[in-house]
Amino acid sequence: MIISKRVVIAEFVKRPNRFVAYVNLNGKEIIVHVPNTGRCKEILVPGSKVLLREELNPSRKTLYDLIAGYKDNKIINIDSQIPNKVVDEALKDQKIQKLVKYNIIQREKTFGNSRFDFKLSNNMGEEYYLEVKGVTFEVNGKSMFPDAPTQRGKKHLLELIEVKKIGIGAGVLFLIQMSNIENFSPYDDMDGAFGEALRFAYESGVDIFVYECDVGENYITLSKSVEIIL
Template identity: 30%
Template sequence: MKLVISHPPDTFEAQIVSREKRFIIHARDHDGRTFLAHTNNSGSMVGLVREGRKALFSTSSNPNRKLPCTLEAIRVDDMWVGVNTSTPNRMLAAVMRCPSMREEFGLCGYHTFTPEKRSGASRFDGRLEGYGSPTCWLEAKNVTLVEEEVAYFPDAATERGRKHLLELATLAAAGYRAGIFCLVQRTDGRCFAPADFIDPLFAAALYAGIDAGVEVWPYVAHVDEHGIALGERLPLAPRPCCP
């Protein structure tokens, strides 16, 4: 494990009761009191949100927030699964601050990382710049779905994700660098693939992007009660054969 980022301050453990619509979690604390929490994960979180499961919630100090608590991770058997979709962005920023990790990603020629930068009609999660190196555009994805040891993204159809892939492919074809950092926030995946059985259009866009030069960096995250540690890089699963 190479890098560790902490959970937000005042993270605590409680039990899941249910999910309401997409962004609200009903939970119960150790004293049996129920409360509402926010989840920024708009995916299905299939197989994760179940009544009685342990979960980690962070607490915001912002007095203007309607729901001060945010769902960070869910306990599945003996494994924590990180579901906060801002965590990959935090980890990507930590990677870019670490020279040895930039070297591992093949990004030694870059020195300036700027989050949340716009190119054309899209706002990407990051932009890297360096002397003599083409601008590198980056997206970060949170992966929580694993089936038969394959980590899959997405867990729900994503028009926005497909749009970003197409624009990254266009940038790569124009001579820029473009990459997708996929943080697999669970430890039971052995390789990574797009979930063509959930969103075939996204899968087709990812493969087209790879062919255009978009780089894909899937990494395992080891999640516990204290934080998230960056683990090993996963290989890409073999591309399905065309019929």
């Protein structure tokens, strides 16, 4: 997907809380919104280069969103709203082979007491629920999730297992918001309960997809699958 709004380069200064950061743009320190509640500590390093997306909304307190950072010349997108948009585009372009038979794509659909990112279906009455998780944590080409404890993430996995139990398709897709990744695994040292839930989901028949992205300063698109190590 192309980022249609203007993107500019700035220098990261500090992040006093999860929602805002200070950056140096054209010699002036300004406050910007951070659309990601994860830690991103290995990306948002003082003095590092970051990308800002201009948001021309008069009701906002900040003019820019901090959407990506450079790490060793690699662009890592950190916008938490991006993964669902990228996956939506990939589903419509039939890039995810196992899911190409579903031609009806719906966003944010409820099943029982749960709401999933996607409900997929087709004219034969087959249904599939898909949850998407954005991944921004990487060390030496190896990516992991989550970068902060996530009770919500564990809950989604357990709910997908319940979907699978009644004969409906279910899967979770980890979208790595960067390129050149060797493999993916749950970050057990950060959240062991999530790792246990992911392995249980896999054993219960829930599909696990992992894809990396091609990322530029004004675009991000799903590219190729990545090896999963559970």
